[in-house]
Amino acid sequence: MVFLVCLLIGMMTALIGAVAGIGGGVILVPSLFFMQSISDAFSWATPQAIVGISLVTMIFTGLSSTLAYVKGKRIDYQTGLLFLIGSIPGGIIGSWLNQFINADVFLLYFGFLMVVISLLMFIKRDRFKMEQDPEKRGMRSFSLQGITYHYRVPVFSAVILSLSVGILSGLFGIGGGSIIVPAMILLFGVPAHVATATSMFMIFFVSISGSITHLTLGNILCGYAIFFIPGAWIGGRAGAWLNQRLPSKILVWILRVLLIIIGIRMIFQGLA
Structure with a gap:
């Protein structure tokens, strides 16, 4: 039963995440x-074990999705x-800090984070699109499906933002794409499909670094973590395939609502 549940969780996690x-x-x-x-079959699932397994799972989600996006030349x-x-x-840093958090505090902070992420997802991306001067210093050019996009990603802003996202990733077991993707689109003008693909590329490497740190701290239960890997690989490939062929508006709306509901529930659990 545990294997089947973990397999399904890994598959759905990767599918939604990759899309x-x-x-x-x-x-x-x-x-x-x-x-x-x-x-009781999941009594082993402490905050530290959950975060460790989440990061390991995202290695395979990120890898399978990245391979598909490489083929589509979207990164x-x-x-x-x-x-x-x-x-x-x-x-x-975030992975190291995770060891000092107990279950109630984790639930409370993670719940708040989920609500914030869900609110970020309500922002209409088109509203922030700006015409960019391709001749401006520091501008990047990226061609996708015959269209050339121009946008600028300031080095200092990108490093500070990604450092913060990395800490949240290691601390809470999230890939960080839920923050990075809106930031790429809203702050830097990166096209949505390029931001999604580039985010999965980044998540692959961030998850590796976080997983290694959690492994050295003894937070990763390899016997359980391996249950999630087949589902994550299949879901990641399927999600990347869907992302390139279907509009993801319905899924994003479902995800917005789910994040708010789950986030509020976790906040109340943490307070209780």
């Missing part, structure tokens, strides 16, 4: 907390590598 470019930790973490609250490698400068050390 929206968010990694899927915001789905996996509360799902495991819920299973731990209703079944802006220059921007992705720039964000990795801050997010990798941030992930290590």
